[in-house]
Amino acid sequence: MKLAAGNWKMNGLGSNLGEVQRLIAAIGDPKCQVLICPPATLIDRMSILALDTPLHVGGQDCHAKTSGAHTGDVSAAMLANAGASYVIVGHSERRADHGETDAIVLAKTQAVLAEGLIAIVCVGETEAQRDAGDTLAVVGAQLAGSLPNGCTADTVVVAYEPVWAIGTGRTPTLEQIAEVHAFMRAELAARFGGAPMTLLYGGSVKPSNAEEIFALPNVDGALVGGAALKAADFAPIVAALSATV
Ligand code: PGA
Numbered sequence: 727m728k729l730a731a732g733n734w735k736m737n738g739l740g741s742n743l744g745e746v747q748r749l750i751a752a753i754g755d756p757k758c759q760v761l762i763c764p765p766a767t768l769i770d771r772m773s774i775l776a777l778d779t780p781l782h783v784g785g786q787d788c789h790a791k792t793s794g795a796h797t798g799d800v801s802a803a804m805l806a807n808a809g810a811s812y813v814i815v816g817h818s819e820r821r822a823d824h825g826e827t828d829a830i831v832l833a834k835t836q837a838v839l840a841e842g843l844i845a846i847v848c849v850g851e852t853e854a855q856r857d858a859g860d861t862l863a864v865v866g867a868q869l870a871g872s873l874p875n876g877c878t879a880d881t882v883v884v885a886y887e888p889v890w891a892i893g894t895g896r897t898p899t900l901e902q903i904a905e906v907h908a909f910m911r912a913e914l915a916a917r918f919g920g921a922p923m924t925l926l927y928g929g930s931v932k933p934s935n936a937e938e939i940f941a942l943p944n945v946d947g948a949l950v951g952g953a954a955l956k957a958a959d960f961a962p963i964v965a966a967l968s969a970t971v
Pocket of ligand 1: 733887891892893894895928929930931949950951952953
């Protein structure tokens with residue numbers, strides 16, 4: 727499965743839902759999956775707009791528990807109830823801003839899977855870790871620690887997002903992306919077997935670089951931040967991925 731996923735992060739009010747209508751009109755009938763993960767406040771409304779269209783709606787994070795005394799948190803069950811079919815977990819901004827460890831990400835992934843939703847599990851090295859030559863070790867440890875046993879291609883998507891490429895306009899070389907994706911493919915095959923999981927690249931993906939990134943082996947799509955906020959930017963990225971199917 728190929729997937730073009732947009733992460734709106736902490737951006738978006740009701741007045742921005744027109745972008746979603748423009749996106750739905752622009753993507754037509756794509757050959758890949760298309761997903762927008764808006765702030766939790768917009769999932770319900772966006773899901774109504776996306777009914778009977780190719781657009782899927784997802785959450786950006788969830789709590790590991792289903793319900794309880796956790797002020798300000800949202801559970802996977804609540805996201806599903808609001809219309810989400812995917813949930814991003816372990817984004818580097820969650821890992822950095824909220825101290826989320828691999829163990830926490832693993833528990834959240836289990837919560838997502840327990841609700842029958844698809845988890846998009848994010849991994850990626852910092853610039854210091856890349857400079858130290860530790861990229862594959864870091865990504866390998868995050869995969870090992872963040873993914874519960876029993877993950878399958880139907881339930882889990884993995885996103886490689888180098889922290890230093892997120893929101894910076896900088897991207898790794900195509901060789902660097904291909905190297906990490908080949909490594910992840912081998913690690914996941916060795917642990918889980920079965921059909922190959924969808925592997926996304928994320929970090930400063932935009933219309934001008936999407937095609938060359940999607941042409942790389944073991945890259946099955948993208949997790950897009952800034953360029954997912956406007957239909958005029960995200961629709962060409964969807965089209966570039968759809969053209970590879
Ligand atoms: P960006 O964000 O596309 O704005 O770099 C990507 C992400 O954080 O998923």
